[in-house]
Amino acid sequence: MPTDSPTPLASVANFTEGPFANLVSGYTTQAKSNLMLQATRACESACDRRLTPFTGLVETQRAEAMDVEDALDAYVPLDPTAQLGFSRAQSLGSTLLVRHFWVREFPARYPEMWSGAVTALSLARSYSGTQTVSPSTLQYEPDTGHVRFQLGTFVPPGTTIQVTYSGGYSTVPADLVQACQYMAASMAVKQLDPVDGRSGHDPDALRADALEMLAPYTRR
Structure with missing residues (x-):
């Protein structure tokens, strides 16, 4: 069986150094790591490709x-x-x-x-x-x-x-890092604010941004 690598396309540090840091301010360290790995797998599923090593x-x-x-x-x-x-x-x-x-x-x-x-x-x-x-x-x-x-x-x-x-990508292309961040943000918003949108972020728009960046990697 393949090993589920714990190395995500975008790290917790990548995610929290930008405008999405507030979304996970209440998350534990482990929850943040899990979110980035889940976002990575979501990116791979969208592309129908393995991307991370x-x-x-x-x-x-x-x-x-x-x-x-x-x-x-x-x-x-x-x-x-x-x-x-x-x-x-x-x-x-x-x-x-x-x-x-x-x-x-x-x-x-x-x-x-x-x-x-x-x-x-x-x-x-x-x-x-x-x-x-x-x-x-x-x-x-x-x-x-x-x-x-x-x-x-x-x-x-x-x-x-x-x-x-x-x-897998031993060096992750910058657009995949960004796509993973958008995917993680979309998932975090849906978890924290699934109804009224008070977070100021639209999860569907964030996911659409992620899919747009993933389009060149999608299996044809």
């Missing part, structure tokens, strides 16, 4: 098809590992091996601020057993989420791929 995220997907440029229709020089994998595929009557897949979480913007790594990967084939693949043999591109198998890795179409990886 995470570890141990496990995804399972089905290997499908392959790219034309990776087809081995012609004999080309192969290293020993690739030779063995290709020979094994031929012996089982399958020469179309999957070479690519994409993990779900990758940066929508500012990839230079994102850090990620594949930490484990296993294959469950519909025939010929299972296999653990060393992450060191994979080509992982954190900016796009693309993962390429080493040539010769035996991955027939239909194989179940289970990948464990980490990711």
Whole structure:
């Protein structure tokens, strides 16, 4: 299971140094921390993306098809590992091996601020057993989420791929910090003043501001 990181997009200090400080003046230290984490998760839900750093995220997907440029229709020089994998595929009557897949979480913007790594990967084939693949043999591109198998890795179409990886913004873009503050303010106003609006803040307008800032990060 993924670890629910306690690092929010915006810190309590970010939130209380600005015009929203009065909203949480009666909150305990723990309540303020909880609010910022809740606002972070609300931002992630709105975007349908993980944004704050995470570890141990496990995804399972089905290997499908392959790219034309990776087809081995012609004999080309192969290293020993690739030779063995290709020979094994031929012996089982399958020469179309999957070479690519994409993990779900990758940066929508500012990839230079994102850090990620594949930490484990296993294959469950519909025939010929299972296999653990060393992450060191994979080509992982954190900016796009693309993962390429080493040539010769035996991955027939239909194989179940289970990948464990980490990711998230190690440096949070400023617009995400602001969006989290707006989201937290909206949540605080609804908690403290849900009816008559005496706080002077409109929770719906604050949430709308947050969603506007999150729009470029929303999964398409």
